[in-house]
Amino acid sequence: MNHENPSPQTPADTGPELMIDAKLSSVALRLPLYWFSDPAMRAKYRIPHYLIGGLVRYRMSELHTWASSNQAVKAHDHCSDPGELDCGQSDTGVPHA
Numbered sequence: 001m002n003h004e005n006p007s008p009q010t011p012a013d014t015g016p017e018l019m020i021d022a023k024l025s026s027v028a029l030r031l032p033l034y035w036f037s038d039p040a041m042r043a044k045y046r047i048p049h050y051l052i053g054g055l056v057r058y059r060m061s062e063l064h065t066w067a068s069s070n071q072a073v074k075a076h077d078h079c080s081d082p083g084e085l086d087c088g089q090s091d092t093g094v095p096h097a
């Protein structure tokens with residue numbers, strides 16, 4: 001009787017990655033909704049997306065990769081800090097002239 005060790009178990013295949021809409025993408029990445037819903041902004045920021053039957057869909061893994069390497073996202077994160085004063089507003093919340 002030959003008792004060979006079974007092959008190492010691999011993680012179960014979870015199937016294809018779910019695709020999400022612009023609103024969920026915006027919330028997940030804490031970025032403006034119009035970046036994901038406006039075709040010109042998607043092109044400007046080169047946001048990875050798919051057109052499926054007239055709907056725009058995103059993959060979170062691709063968005064995270066894009067966000068980690070995109071300077072505009074990093075600048076937006078920097079300016080979304082409520083205590084940050086050098087992103088175009090004064091300490092009163094009024095835009096600089």
